[in-house]
Amino acid sequence: MTTEDTGAETPRTEDFPAEHPLAEDFSAEDFRAAAHAAAELVSDYLAELPGRPVWQPMDDDARRALLDAPLPAGGRPLAELLAAIGQDVLPHPMGNGNPRFFGWVNSAPAPAGVLATLAAAAMNPSSAGGDHADVHLERAVVRWIAELVGFPHPAGGGLLTSGTSMATIVCLAAARDRAARRAGRDIREDGLAGLPPLVGYVTGETHSCVRKAAELLGLGSRHLRTVATGPDGRLDTADLRAAVERDRAAGLLPFLVVASAGTVGTGAVDEFGPIADLCEEQDLWLHVDGAYGAFGRLDPAIAHRYAGLERADSLALDPHKWLGVPVDCGCALVRDTDELRATFSLVPSYLRDEAAGALGWFSEYGTEQTRPFRALKVWATIAHRGRTGLARDIARCTDLARRLGELVRADDELELLAEVQTSIVAFRHRASGLDPAARDALNRDLPAAVQRRGRVFVTGARLGEHEMLRACLLNAATTEDDLRLLLAEVKDAARDLLA
């Protein structure tokens, strides 16, 4: 019986068809030729992107070709693989490379980051620790990220992660362990049993990754209190204080406040100063979710909104959002590096190399053991633009967002739902003449209708009780004409839906 009819036996070398190139047939020259072809393919793709529909639903054949792709028995030459990528993959992007993409918080890739990805893959280290370039570069770019957003950065005070969801788990684990330690318990040894419930405070605008982290860390989402926000979407400090005092009086253990440096709904930035005061007074860990918005601090026009950010115990943020570092790249920054090490290190302290500068392995500070070389694409992205170029790009986005807010405000058919604090514009179609339920239904259906038209891409969300559209400006190549087109498309799509 052959492998083909059972699908079960271990294939022997002689089962591989001889006419297909095996590893030993592969030469450095093959690679060089294919790499040149790849450079052409990718350059054409990026150059042609702005002139193509932002997004189109895939037709059934194209989708099936990918979904049902059979496991190849033999290999194919690199040139054929590139042709297949050009034909079957590149024509069907998510849309976020296009300057008329305003959906979620997904940016166009920074060109320097795209190039660096190839070199990083060629080296393919595990950035867990050791004396190789990637490890040292990660320490440098984490420091750069901290400097860009004005967060204090003790040596080794942070690490790159897959995204903010993972950075949040890392930071909240350290927060949880510190609270338990201060209550005389070692969670790593004993678990949570026997501790009074640890309570954290969020708002209705807080990203769901915080709840996910709380659940995974055994805290229970029931013990995340939703604190009120003001009309500007920012955390109400008086309500926070009242909630903390209530929980303490009830014998619970308040330990964590999560504030936002740019909420995902409206881009609101919490007022960090008063929150940090309360956290200091009440011995609470202040974590800031800056996934989307922390880099907004680079724009002098809105930098004042971030005052006090540097007082947080931890900050999670995403270079793969506003900086355009190709996915994936999040970052966890902590004020006190030892908190992370205390939570994640499995190297006994008596074996650690505590000599000056000996920070140990990144794997002692987070969840990953084998770790990708994320630092090179961060290095390239920041080094290509420099601080000044990044600040200009970000200021351009906040400027475009304010302009879009003005255009919405000036339009009788549309309604601006929140002050534009960073680069997210929350708005809806007024649908005059419709009752509130029908208006909500229209606004819920609008994003998909706009997307299908292919000229712009916008997504929706709920804000409080209501359905809305939200446009996120992350691309400095977007123009004011693109903004006008976005609003025209929203209104045309609404007309079609109502007809």
Ligand SMILES: *Cc1c(COP(=O)(O)O)cnc(C)c1O
């Ligand atoms: C994107 C986002 C997250 C989650 O980050 P990932 O990188 O997707 O894991 C958390 N908070 C905010 C505000 C975000 O915009």
